[in-house]
Amino acid sequence: MQIENSLCDYDAVETINREMRKQLQTLVQQKYFKFYKLKLYGTCPFWTENHLCMNEDCGVAVMDESAIPEEWTSAALGAISSPSNGKLFQPYKSCQLKDQDFCQVDDEALSDGVYVDLVANPERFTGYSGPSAAKVWDAIYDENCFNIAHKMQEASHCEQCSLDREADEDQFGGKLKSAAAVGISLARNPLAVVDALDRPGQKKEIKNNVGSNMASSFSPLAESVNPLLAGAMQEEEVCLEKRVFYRMISGLHASISIHICDEYFNQTSGTWGPNLECFVSRVGAHPDRLENIYFDYAILVRAVTKLSGYLKNYEFCSGHPEEDARVKAMVDRLIETSTKSPAIFDEKAMFVGPGAQALKMEFRDHFRNITKIMDCVGCEKCRLWGKVQTSGLGTALKVLFSYNDEHLNPLKNPNILQRTEIVALFNTLNRLSESVESITMFREMYMEQQYGG
Numbered sequence: 001m002q003i004e005n006s007l008c009d010y011d012a013v014e015t016i017n018r019e020m021r022k023q024l025q026t027l028v029q030q031k032y033f034k035f036y037k038l039k040l041y042g043t044c045p046f047w048t049e050n051h052l053c054m055n056e057d058c059g060v061a062v063m064d065e066s067a068i069p070e071e072w073t074s075a076a077l078g079a080i081s082s083p084s085n086g087k088l089f090q091p092y093k094s095c096q097l098k099d100q101d102f103c104q105v106d107d108e109a110l111s112d113g114v115y116v117d118l119v120a121n122p123e124r125f126t127g128y129s130g131p132s133a134a135k136v137w138d139a140i141y142d143e144n145c146f147n148i149a150h151k152m153q154e155a156s157h158c159e160q161c162s163l164d165r166e167a168d169e170d171q172f173g174g175k176l177k178s179a180a181a182v183g184i185s186l187a188r189n190p191l192a193v194v195d196a197l198d199r200p201g202q203k204k205e206i207k208n209n210v211g212s213n214m215a216s217s218f219s220p221l222a223e224s225v226n227p228l229l230a231g232a233m234q235e236e237e238v239c240l241e242k243r244v245f246y247r248m249i250s251g252l253h254a255s256i257s258i259h260i261c262d263e264y265f266n267q268t269s270g271t272w273g274p275n276l277e278c279f280v281s282r283v284g285a286h287p288d289r290l291e292n293i294y295f296d297y298a299i300l301v302r303a304v305t306k307l308s309g310y311l312k313n314y315e316f317c318s319g320h321p322e323e324d325a326r327v328k329a330m331v332d333r334l335i336e337t338s339t340k341s342p343a344i345f346d347e348k349a350m351f352v353g354p355g356a357q358a359l360k361m362e363f364r365d366h367f368r369n370i371t372k373i374m375d376c377v378g379c380e381k382c383r384l385w386g387k388v389q390t391s392g393l394g395t396a397l398k399v400l401f402s403y404n405d406e407h408l409n410p411l412k413n414p415n416i417l418q419r420t421e422i423v424a425l426f427n428t429l430n431r432l433s434e435s436v437e438s439i440t441m442f443r444e445m446y447m448e449q450q451y452g453g
C-alpha cells in the first residue's frame with residue numbers, strides 16, 4: 001500500500017489536495033450534492049440509555065420535502081423502482097451486488113428519512129462530549145476486533161482489541177505529546193521535521209522516539225521512515241486488514257476533531273474560529289492520527305478514480321438540465337484531477353491469501369456495525385456528519401473491494417450506487433480535503449506562535 005510505504009506520499013496528498021480543494025468546495029455547494037436524505041432519528045441498537053445533547057449547536061434544521069427536486073421525492077423514486085414503470089426500471093443484474101454494502105445505506109426511495117441541507121448544517125464544534133461521546137468512540141474502536149484476523153495470527157482473545165488501541169496510542173504518539181510541533185509537521189516528512197526542530201539535546205531524543213514509537217505500531221510506515229526498523233516491526237504482525245480498519249476509523253476521528261478545532265466556539269469571546277491548542281492536543285501531537293487522515297484521503301481518491309468510468313456516464317438529475325450539465329462538468333474535472341494524480345492507495349494488496357474472503361466479510365460486517373453505531377450518537381449534528389462520513393467511507397470500500405470494472409459498467413449496472421452514496425462519497429472526500437488544508441493552516445499558526453513566522 002503506497003501510502004504506507006513512501007514518505008513522498010504525504011506531499012503527494014497535499015499536492016493533489018491543492019488542485020482538488022476548490023473543485024470539491026464548489027461541487028458540494030450544488031443542490032445535487034448538498035441535499036442529503038437520511039434516517040436521522042433511528043434508535044440506538046446497542047444500548048438503551050442515551051444522553052441527548054440539548055445545545056442549540058447540536059440541532060439540525062430539517063428540510064421540507066417541497067424544496068426537494070421532484071425527481072428525488074419518495075413518490076417519484078418509488079415509481080422508478082416499480083417494475084410497472086417500464087424503461088425507467090433498471091434492476092440490479094444480481095441482487096447479490098447489494099449484499100456488498102459496507103454500510104447501512106438509507107434507501108432514498110423507501111426510507112422514512114428526512115432531507116437535510118449539508119451546507120446549512122456544517123460539521124463544527126457543538127459541545128457534545130463526556131461519557132456519551134466517549135462511549136460511542138469506544139464502541140467504534142471495539143469493532144476493530146477481528147476474530148479471523150486473530151485466528152490467523154493464532155492470537156486468542158477478542159479483548160486483545162482494546163489493549164491494541166491503548167498500545168497504538170501510547171507507544172506511537174505518547175512520548176511525542178510534549179513536542180507538539182513534531183506531530184504538526186510529521187505528516188509531511190517525519191525526519192525533515194526533526195531537522196526543523198534541531199535544538200541542542202532535543203534532536204536525537206526525538207529522532208529516537210519517532211523510531212521506537214513507530215516500530216511498535218504501524219510497521220510499514222515505520223519501515224519507510226527508517227529501514228533499520230524493519231526487523232523490530234515484524235514482531236507485531238498485525239494483519240494488514242486490521243491495521244487498515246483501525247487507521248480508517250482513527251483518520252475519521254482525527255478529521256472530525258480537526259473540524260471541531262477549526263470551527264471552535266470560544267465561550268469567553270462568543271466567537272467562532274480556529275483553536276490551535278485544541279488542534280495540537282487532539283491531533284497535532286499524535287503523528288499517527290495525522291497520518292491516518294492522509295490515509296483516508298488516499299482511499300477516497302482511489303475510489304473516485306476507480307469510479308471514473310461509471311461517473312462519466314452517470315446522470316446527475318435534479319430536474320434542471322442546465323444545473324445538471326454544470327454538475328456533470330464539475331465531476332468530470334474532479335475525476336480528471338484524481339486520475340492524473342499518482343496512485344497512492346493500492347487496494348489489491350488487501351484480502352489476498354488464505355481466508356481472504358471470510359476476512360473481507362468480517363471487515364464488511366464490522367464496518368456496517370460502525371454505521372449502525374451512529375444511531376447512538378447523542379447529538380443530531382454529530383450524528384448527521386457521522387452518518388454521511390461513515391457512509392462515504394463505506395461506499396469507497398464497496399467500490400474498491402466488492403466491485404470490479406465489469407460491475408461498475410454504467411450500461412450494465414446504472415444504479416449500482418444510490419444518489420445518497422455518491423453524495424456521501426464526495427462530501428466525505430470534501431471533509432477530509434478540508435482537514436488536509438487545515439493541517440497546513442494550523443502548522444503555520446504553530447510556527448508563527450513558536451518562532452514568529
Ligand code: FAD
Nearest residue numbers: 124125126127128129133136137250253254260289382386
Ligand atoms: P474524544 O475525541 O472523545 O476521544 C476519546 C479518546 O479517543 C481520546 O481520549 C483518545 O484516547 C482517543 N482518540 C482521540 N482521537 C483519536 C484518533 N484520531 N485516533 C485514535 N484514538 C483517538 N463534537 C463536536 O463538537 N462536533 C461534531 O461534529 C462532533 N461529531 C462527532 C461525531 C461522532 C461520530 C462522535 C462519536 C462524536 C462527535 N463529537 C463531535 C464529539 C467529539 O468527537 C469528542 O468526543 C468530544 O469533543 C470530546 O473530545 P475528547 O477530547 O474528550 O476526546
